[in-house]
Amino acid sequence: MRREGADVVWTLVVPVKPLALAKSRLAGGAGRLPRPALALAFALDTVGAALTCRAVRDVVVVTDDRRAGAELSALGAWVLPEPTGGGGLNSALAHGARTARTRWPHTAVATLNADLPALRPTELGRVLDLAAEFPRAFLADAAGIGTTLLSATAGNELAPAFEGRSRARHRASGAREIELTGVDSVRQDVDTEHDLRTALALGVGPHTAAAAGRATAPGPVVGLD
DSSP states (O other): OOOTTOSSOEEEEEEOOOGGGSOGGGGSTTSOOOHHHHHHHHHHHHHHHHHTOTTEEEEEEEOOOHHHHHHHHHHTOEEEOOOTTOOHHHHHHHHHHHHHHHHSTTOEEEEEOSOOTTOOHHHHHHHHHHHTTSSEEEEEOTTSSSEEEEEEOTTSOOOOOOSSSHHHHHHHTTOEEOOOSSOHHHHOOOSSHHHHHHHHHHOOOHHHHHHHHHHHSSSSSOOOO
């Protein structure tokens, strides 16, 4: 259903790795963080915030993780299994976009990283409003190397080129870079403990706040400090 106040409504595609394999870089550094719990918390807060954004019609989660799928479905996301035959992240994103357009042929689609625990719906709305002005557009991550959001308006292929230096690849592909200030929550993905500290300073959602609190509690798990 079209939401009031939104000129373009979007279907977001969010990829979620198997939780046991996610966020390996959080294992290093200060201590033994509960990576699967944190990865799930990030995804829950990301999807939960996205679902309340005025510009978002629906969120499609692409995952083979049963626990993540069940909990994200309970939030209201449409959960799809990863495509048969593998193909990695970009294949999963393209599969999610194609499947969304079988349901809504003229929808605008955008990918969104699953590790944006500080995501604010109003900031996401600003990014999507600007993205609607271009056939394809992208938002660079906080580090300026990767991409947290890639969009394609109706009638345009998503053509994702994630992993590694995806900012440069998406720019080279002809996608327009979104240059907005004040949208830090849409840029701040979490791969390292430093990223997590930054996200916590921005203000994370309830699931990440609870998981991070458990990580810093006294006991066998060493904290972030």
